[in-house]
Amino acid sequence: MSKQSGSFRDLLVWKRSMELAVAIYALTRSFPKEELYGLTSQMRRAAISISSNIAEGRGRNSEGEFRQFLGVARGSVFELQTQLLLARKLDFCDDLAAKPCLSLAAEVERMISPLIATLQ
DSSP: OOOOSOOOGOHHHHHHHHHHHHHHHHHHHTGGGGGTTTHEEEEEEHHHHHHHHHHHHHHHSSSSHHHHHHHHHHHHHHHHOOOOOOHHHHTSSSHHHHHHHHHHHHHHHHHHHHHHHHHH
8 A cells, every 4th residue: 555644635735626626617617618528628627637636646556656646637737727728818718717727727736746756
């Protein structure tokens, strides 16, 4: 079993990533209906992937596996940030609506990177 103790639910980074997923769902509700299977779906999947990979990695058998899943989660954060910027450029949302999601995504990324470093 991993040397890390506690549940994934105890991790602040997991909690923040869950908040980010909820915020993305709220933001994308106002996107054009024709984007339901396009950018809306992509953004929601990326947001879900972050917390899911943190949780799955925490449940794995080694710190190395946890680190690998954290890397995937960080990649999903970068993917989501790109999609948020694209949504803004396409005028699917305004700066005021996108800013909280971008800020939360940046916070999650800043939390994942040092956690990866502690597991190396």
